[in-house]
Amino acid sequence: MRLYFTFSDMHGIISILEMFIITSSEGKQGRKMSIIEEPFTTTTEPPYTRLSEKTKIQVIKALQEVSGKAYVLHTLYDLALYEYDASIERARPDIVVLPASTQEVAAIVKIATHYHIPVVPRGAGTGLSGGAIPIYGGIVVTFTRMNHILAIDYENLRATVEPGVVNIHLNQALNPHGYAYVPDPSSQRACTIGGNVGENAGGPHTLVYGVTTNHVLGLEIVTSEGEILEIGGEAYDTPGFDLTGLLVGSEGTLCIVTKIIVRIVPLAEDVKTMIAVFDTIEDASNTVSEIIASGIIPTAIEMMDQLILQAVEADSHAGYPLDAAAVLLMETEGMREAVNAQIEEIVAICKKNQARVVRIAADENERQLLWAGRKNAFGAVGRISPEFYVQDGVVPRTQLPYVLRCISEICRRYQLKVGNVFHAGDGNLHPLILFDAQVPGELERVRLAGHEILEICAAVGGTITGEHGVGLEKQAEMALIFTEVDLRIMKKVQTAWNPDQLFNPGKLFPLPGRCADVKQL
Amino acid sequence: MAEITPFVPLFRQQFPQIHSIDDPIQLLDYTVDDRLPDILMQPQTIEEAARIVKFFHAQKLSVLPRGNGTHMSIGDLPAHINALLETTAFNHVLEHEAPDLTCRTEAGITLAQLQAQLKNKGQRLALDPPNAETATIGGILATNDSGPKRLRYGSARDQVIGLSVIQANGEISHSGGRVVKNVAGYDLNKLYIGSFGTLGIIVEANFKLYPLAPAERTLLFTFESIEDAMQATIGLTSSTLAPSAIELLTLQGPKDASPFFAFSLPETGYTLAVNFENSTIAMTRQINEALKIAQTHHAFLREDLEGQEQERFWQMISLQIQSALSCKINLPVTRIAGLIDQVETICKHQHLIANIVAHAGNGIAYVELGPYNAMSRIITAITTLRNFAQANKGNLVLERCSTQLKQHLSVWGEPRADFDMMKRLKHQFDPDGVFVRGRYLGGL
Numbered sequence: 023m024r025l026y027f028t029f030s031d032m033h034g035i036i037s038i039l040e041m042f043i044i045t046s047s048e049g050k051q052g053r054k055m056s057i058i059e060e061p062f063t064t065t066t067e068p069p070y071t072r073l074s075e076k077t078k079i080q081v082i083k084a085l086q087e088v089s090g091k092a093y094v095l096h097t098l099y100d101l102a103l104y105e106y107d108a109s110i111e112r113a114r115p116d117i118v119v120l121p122a123s124t125q126e127v128a129a130i131v132k133i134a135t136h137y138h139i140p141v142v143p144r145g146a147g148t149g150l151s152g153g154a155i156p157i158y159g160g161i162v163v164t165f166t167r168m169n170h171i172l173a174i175d176y177e178n179l180r181a182t183v184e185p186g187v188v189n190i191h192l193n194q195a196l197n198p199h200g201y202a203y204v205p206d207p208s209s210q211r212a213c214t215i216g217g218n219v220g221e222n223a224g225g226p227h228t229l230v231y232g233v234t235t236n237h238v239l240g241l242e243i244v245t246s247e248g249e250i251l252e253i254g255g256e257a258y259d260t261p262g263f264d265l266t267g268l269l270v271g272s273e274g275t276l277c278i279v280t281k282i283i284v285r286i287v288p289l290a291e292d293v294k295t296m297i298a299v300f301d302t303i304e305d306a307s308n309t310v311s312e313i314i315a316s317g318i319i320p321t322a323i324e325m326m327d328q329l330i331l332q333a334v335e336a337d338s339h340a341g342y343p344l345d346a347a348a349v350l351l352m353e354t355e356g357m358r359e360a361v362n363a364q365i366e367e368i369v370a371i372c373k374k375n376q377a378r379v380v381r382i383a384a385d386e387n388e389r390q391l392l393w394a395g396r397k398n399a400f401g402a403v404g405r406i407s408p409e410f411y412v413q414d415g416v417v418p419r420t421q422l423p424y425v426l427r428c429i430s431e432i433c434r435r436y437q438l439k440v441g442n443v444f445h446a447g448d449g450n451l452h453p454l455i456l457f458d459a460q461v462p463g464e465l466e467r468v469r470l471a472g473h474e475i476l477e478i479c480a481a482v483g484g485t486i487t488g489e490h491g492v493g494l495e496k497q498a499e500m501a502l503i504f505t506e507v508d509l510r511i512m513k514k515v516q517t518a519w520n521p522d523q524l525f526n527p528g529k530l531f532p533l534p535g536r537c538a539d540v541k542q543l
Numbered sequence: 544m545a546e547i548t549p550f551v552p553l554f555r556q557q558f559p560q561i562h563s564i565d566d567p568i569q570l571l572d573y574t575v576d577d578r579l580p581d582i583l584m585q586p587q588t589i590e591e592a593a594r595i596v597k598f599f600h601a602q603k604l605s606v607l608p609r610g611n612g613t614h615m616s617i618g619d620l621p622a623h624i625n626a627l628l629e630t631t632a633f634n635h636v637l638e639h640e641a642p643d644l645t646c647r648t649e650a651g652i653t654l655a656q657l658q659a660q661l662k663n664k665g666q667r668l669a670l671d672p673p674n675a676e677t678a679t680i681g682g683i684l685a686t687n688d689s690g691p692k693r694l695r696y697g698s699a700r701d702q703v704i705g706l707s708v709i710q711a712n713g714e715i716s717h718s719g720g721r722v723v724k725n726v727a728g729y730d731l732n733k734l735y736i737g738s739f740g741t742l743g744i745i746v747e748a749n750f751k752l753y754p755l756a757p758a759e760r761t762l763l764f765t766f767e768s769i770e771d772a773m774q775a776t777i778g779l780t781s782s783t784l785a786p787s788a789i790e791l792l793t794l795q796g797p798k799d800a801s802p803f804f805a806f807s808l809p810e811t812g813y814t815l816a817v818n819f820e821n822s823t824i825a826m827t828r829q830i831n832e833a834l835k836i837a838q839t840h841h842a843f844l845r846e847d848l849e850g851q852e853q854e855r856f857w858q859m860i861s862l863q864i865q866s867a868l869s870c871k872i873n874l875p876v877t878r879i880a881g882l883i884d885q886v887e888t889i890c891k892h893q894h895l896i897a898n899i900v901a902h903a904g905n906g907i908a909y910v911e912l913g914p915y916n917a918m919s920r921i922i923t924a925i926t927t928l929r930n931f932a933q934a935n936k937g938n939l940v941l942e943r944c945s946t947q948l949k950q951h952l953s954v955w956g957e958p959r960a961d962f963d964m965m966k967r968l969k970h971q972f973d974p975d976g977v978f979v980r981g982r983y984l985g986g987l
Contacts, residue, residue, distance in 0.1 A: 177777050178875040178906070200781075222726045233724060235733070236701050251961045257873040257906055257937040258698070259687065259737070261955040262984040263965045267700055267733025271726050291783035315642035317665065317754030356785065360825035416722040418643045448724045449643075488724040496727070503727060507716045512729045514971035519964065530728065 070140055070158035070527060073116045081137050085119050085161070088129040093120040093167070104144065104162050108209070108400075110411055110465070111152035111494045115142065115162040122167045124242060124250055124280040131278065131524070132248035134161055140527045143274045145185065145217025148209040150412055151493030153221060153273050157528050163278065165216050171195055172281070180239070180256050182283050185216020192284075201286045204231040207489070208397040219279050222271025224489030226322040226396065227353075229447040231287075233489060235270040242281030243269065246524045256283055268515070273491050274526040276519040290355035293321075294365055295389040298350045298372040299343050299379040303327060303442075306348035307422040309375040310446040313352075314419045318367050323447030324351040324396055330403070330441040330454070337402035340395035341388070346378065350446065351396050399443040400454070407439070407456035411468045414496075415479030416488035419449040428478045429453050436471040438464075450488035451479070477502060492530045501532050548581045550602050550625070557598065561591055573627055575607065575982075576620050576946040580627040587632045589649065589707070589715065589746045596744065597713025599626055600977050607979040608744040610651060610679030614686045616943050618739060618982030619954045630681050633746060636660050644752045645704065645721060650681030650745045666752045669696035673861035681745045687737030690861065691788035691818065694780075694904040696753070703732045705749035708742075711973040715746070723751045734968070741983045742972045756787075756820030761853045762833060764815045764842035769793075772813040773880040775840035776903040779817065780876070782836060784829055788818040790860060791903035793883065795896045813883075815842070815903065816856070863900050868915035868944050870925060874937035876906040885931050886910055893920040906937070915945065922951050929956055958985040 073081065078096070085094045095101060095118040105114040116139070121127045134141045140160035147154055156162050165186030172182040176199060183192060189210040192203045206225040207213055213223070219241070224233040231237075240254035254266035269276055300306040310323055326334065326349050331342045342349055350372070354364040365382065372380050383389040395402075403410050417425045426442065433440035433455060444452040455471055457464045476486045480502035487496055500509065513531060516523070551565050562585040564570060570579050586592040599606050604625035609615060611631060633649035636657060640646065641664040648657055654668070654675040661667050671690030672683055682688075684706070689698040696702070705719035708731075718731035735745055766772035776789050792814040815837070819829045834844065848856055874882060879901060886897050895917065901908035910928065912921055929939040933956070941954045958965070962985050969987045980986060 175875070175877075176781060177877050179780060180875070222730070224724060224726075228724065232697070232701060233726075235730060236697060245964065249960075251964065252959065253961050255936055256875050259871075259873050259907070259938075259940075260959075261938055261940055262958065262962065263742075263968060264687075264700060264733045264737055265961060265964060267730055267736075270733075271730050276729075288781050288783055311642060314644060317644075319753075357783070357821075357825040357828060359828060360822050363822055363824050416724050418640060418645070418722060420640065420642045445724070449722055450724050483721045485720045485722050485725040485727050487727050488722070489726055491726055492728060500728060503720060505717065507710070507714045508718065509728075511710065511716045511718075511731065511972070515729050515731070515734075515968065518967040518971045 070160065072159050073139060077137060078116055081133060081139060081161075082117060084133045085117060085130060088126050088133070089119050089121050093122070094118070104147070104164065105155070107147040107149045107152060107154045109150050109152040109155070109493065109495055110409070111155045113155050113157045114159065115156040116159045118162045118164055120164055120167050124244065127163060127278055127280050128244045128248045128250050130161065130163060131244050131246065134524060135246070135248060138522075141278070141524055142526050143216070143220065143278050145214030145220070146188070146209075146212045148213040149217060149221060149493065150414065150490040151221070151487065151495040153491050153493040153526070153529065155494060157494065165214060168280070169214075174286070176201060178256060179286050180283055181286050182281060183215050184281060185214060185219070185279050187215045189213050189215055189218060196286055197289065200289050202289050203284055203286050204237055205234045208400065210397070215282055215284070216279055219270050219282055220272070220274045221491040222489070224445065224448070224450065226324050226445060228445070229323065230319050230321045235267060237285045238266060238270050238282060239285060240283035241266055241269060241279050243277040243279050245277055246520045246522070250280070254283070271491070273493060273530055275516060275530055276525065278525065292358040292361045293353060293355040293389070294361050294382060295351070295353045295392055296365065296368070296380060296382040297342070297392060298352065298377040299346045300348045300350070300375070300377055301346065303348045303426055304423055305375045305377070306350055307426055307446070309350060309372055309377065310422055311420050312371050312375065313368060314447065316367065316371065318364055320352050320354040320364065320368065320447065322351070322353040323445070325349070325442065325444055325446040326351065326396065326399065327442040329439065330399055330443040333402040333406050333441070334395045334399050336405055338391065338395040338398055340391040342395060343379070351392060396443070403441060403454055403456065408458045408460070409456070411455045411457060411472055412490075413451065413453050413455070413472050413475050414487045414490040415476050415484055416448065416450045417479050417482050417484035419447070421482040421484070422446065422449060425451065425478055425482060429475055432471050432474045432478075436467040438467060438471055445488070448488065449484065473499065494529060497530065497532050500530070548625070550604055551582055554582075554598060558594065561586055561595065573609070573612070575615050575624060575627075576949065578621055578624060580607065580624040582626050584626050584628045585632060586628065589633050589709075592628060592630065592633070592744065592746060593709050593713050593715050595626070595628060596709050596711070596977065600712050600975065603975060605979045606977055608681070608685070608740040610682030611653065611677045613674045613678045614682055614688065617686060617954065619986065620946065620949050620981055621979050622981040624979050628744065630744070630746065631679060637747070639664060641666060645723065645749065646752055647705070647721060647747065647749045648680060650684070650748055651679050654678050654680060654683060661752060662755065665755050667755055668702060668750050669753045670699060670702055673864055680748055684736050684745050684748060685738065685740050691790050691857070691902055694789060694902060695785060695787040695820075699736045700733050702750050703736060703748055704751050706732050706735055706745055707747035708735055709744040709746055711743065711975065711977040716743070719749065721749050739983045741969060741978050741987050743978075758823045758826050759818065759820045759849070759853065760826060760830060761816055761818045761848040761856060762830065762837075762844065763846040763848065764817070764837045765845050766813045766815065766840065766842055769813050769880045769883045771840040771842070772815050773876070773903065775815060775837050775842055777876060778836040778840060779833065780904045782832065784832055785821075786817050786833070786904070787820045788816070788902070789904040790816040791879070791899070791901040792816065792860070792863075794863070794898045795890070814845070816860070860900060863898060863911070864909045866898070866911040866913070866943065868913065868921065868948070869909055869911040869942050870928065871940045871942045872908045872910060872928065872932050872937060874906045874908070874932060874935055876904065878935040878937065879903060879906055879908060881935065882908055882928070882931060885928065889924045889927055893924050895920055895924055909942070918948065918951070921948065925952055955984040
């Protein structure tokens with residue numbers, strides 16, 4: 023056992039060193055500061071040291087009494103699974119606990135407080151910004167066992183779920199009754215509602231219906247003191263501050279969510295899905311701008327460029343053209359007549375913008391296939407690249423053509439391949455930068471390119487993240503869109519609720535020593 | 544007469560250009576629950592407002608923001624108000640990015656003024672609280688006010704994409720941004736909306752917008768029983784139809800507004816007003832299907848309103864919610880029928896009269912009780928209704944009532960267990976108590 027731990031620590035140290043070496047050799051090239059100059063791993067705040075082995079054994083024992091031996095993981099072998107999420111960051115927890123109830127979560131938090139060990143909540147680990155990565159080690163609380171749909175109330179259009187419920191499982195329970203839970207991140211077959219709440223997840227269908235926060239009415243939470251509280255509820259407008267609104271998207275840095283009350287909606291009468299094929303990205307993005315400007319609001323407008331189309335087609339054979347510069351995948355829903363009318367208008371705008379082909383999915387099967395292609399796009403890219411890095415900037419929709427040009431220019435300059443698959447209707451970009459971490463310096467170029475892309479998004483009045491969260495990935499970039507005052511106010515919220523950074527430490531805020539980089543208005 | 548407070552000369556010396564009123568006679572129009580502020584500040588710009596707050600913060604004096612005052616009556620009794628800060632001078636639309644369906648506006652503008660400007664480019668803000676002519680955007684957001692169409696579009700929290708706020712120390716901070724999707728950092732917009740000026744003064748707001756509806760119609764149904772009316776409501780909300788509003792009306796008292804609008808509501812029974820906004824092409828079937836659902840629940844169709852008549856009807860509804868004594872009761876939709884029963888029973892026992900206007904599809908009921916000077920009976924009734932609401936997963940807020948009644952009843956009800964977390968936020972945002980205490984939940 024001793025050997026294992028030593029190895030584990032060594033491994034951690036080595037990766038930190040690697041990162042640091044890369045940084046110091048490359049990071050000073052540009053005039054601009056980047057995340058790399060002061061990697062998060064070197065931060066000294068908050069002051070968490072790795073657990074001593076003696077303490078660790080005590081903590082394990084205490085946790086075993088709460089959740090049972092089988093649900094407290096601490097061997098290297100078991101922990102390895104929990105050092106990743108879907109971002110490019112990684113760090114190993116000391117202990118993983120799988121609680122079965124809110125009371126257990128509260129007990130775990132109290133143990134963590136007692137021993138001063140950080141707690142990082144984790145859903146399915148599909149997050150793209152490193153939100154579930156325990157950079158200071160400590161306890162990862164994972165909600166695999168708290169995966170029950172507690173109640174569905176069709177008349178009041180509410181469902182109450184535990185945080186570990188997989189997004190699509192809720193929909194599988196609702197759909198046969200004619201209802202749905204709207205937010206549908208592309209990872210919905212794996213990601214949990216708890217994770218969705220933590221990151222305020224979006225998805226392709228948020229254009230009309232909004233993101234997670236627009237669908238959550240109440241929470242049960244555990245505070246950093248281990249207290250269990252009800253927040254909001256089934257009814258609207260609970261007196262007092264809208265704590266539900268504050269906590270959704272707080273990335274596990276303010277509390278641990280143990281129960282969620284969501285709004286459900288009846289399924290639309292008719293849904294039509296279509297693709298429009300373009301020979302230039304410019305035409306496709308102009309089409310998006312024009313559709314939005316015309317006042318038609320489809321339920322989804324997704325864009326995929328050639329690189330993505332080729333990967334997707336090889337993967338799911340949905341019938342996407344391989345030679346197109348860009349495809350728009352669009353969906354409208356509602357009353358049959360309204361859907362038909364919308365489709366006509368959309369087709370007209372596509373044609374006006376030189377769409378080569380506009381095809382409406384003939385049946386449900388084809389519809390599902392088109393969506394499967396889109397939703398598996400990130401996975402499909404695995405066919406053509408060992409790794410990729412996805413960004414999540416949002417820009418005003420009128421700026422899409424300009425920003426897409428900038429992205430391809432930036433990636434060309436860094437000699438990186440980039441594919442775009444994103445929520446065009448919201449202006450929410452997802453450039454996927456392909457790389458191979460084995461190639462020396464490549465990861466570094468990827469980070470720099472990513473940073474420059476976010477600078478462009480910020481410069482045109484956009485934001486650095488539309489649905490993936492800040493996490494570890496975009497801490498430095500927070501300063502691109504928020505002033506020092508803005509950040510200080512956010513910090514006050516953290517001080518109010520999580521003063522010792524017990525929950526998910528070292529996330530979301532720019533790191534110490536980086537104040538000079540804060541945007542000045 | 545109030546003595547001249549020592550900070551006034553100091554303030555005027557430092558800021559000779561900022562308009563202010565400290566004449567108690569003139570200030571009578573600005574009392575908050577019969578409390579006279581020491582001074583009314585009328586800054587012309589956001590920067591001036593920020594400087595005022597900074598001054599008062601430094602002097603350890605209190606500030607209460609105010610738009611046009613349409614909602615100043617909501618809240619428990621305030622602590623001493625040194626300055627009332629009026630935001631109505633900053634009333635410019637800063638940007639209307641029509642092709643992006645977003646806008647940025649100063650918060651002192653009235654909702655009607657903003658809508659008029661957005662309308663020029665065929666768009667609107669999907670918020671329809673009462674008093675659009677006088678209510679300012681800042682006031683609407685600070686009080687989280689909403690209207691019948693929140694059924695379809697949601698409330699302020701669903702429309703705001705960014706805010707600028709004067710903090711307790713006079714600094715101006717920003718939250719959110721100008722794009723429709725944004726998860727960078729904490730969602731402080733949500734925190735400021737509905738915080739009644741206890742955390743900061745909202746001075747600018749960015750919204751997402753909607754196109755104007757191509758066509759709009761309202762059906763009025765009457766039901767003999769409340770159960771039928773609410774079953775019809777649930778029938779509509781669980782159907783594939785997309786009504787923009789479902790208002791339930793039951794009026795026993797004098798209908799002040801009706802004669803003015805040459806329009807009368809039924810004397811008995813329960814009226815359901817169902818509003819549809821849609822493309823013309825889908826309207827006919829929406830209407831037909833709605834009729835079918837209503838008929839299943841024994842409805843009588845009374846009116847099918849369009850155009851000016853329809854506009855007048857909705858204006859009248861918004862006026863109904865503004866009598867001297869009204870409470871807002873939030874419940875799960877299925878508990879609304881029980882609430883109405885409860886109101887009727889109480890009225891019978893206590894010899895009171897009730898008018899009820901409810902966003903039936905949202906489970907939000909505005910109950911007006913009269914005669915409002917029947918103090919002890921009113922207190923009994925409201926206490927009973929509040930207990931009913933709390934026992935049914937809801938709450939009751941006393942939106943309008945006399946200062947006298949506030950001495951007997953809490954406007955917000957007892958705080959819940961999460962109140963400590965709210966206190967901590969207030970303490971962080973406003974440790975020195977610059978923003979007048981006493982009015983908000985738990986005296987925050």
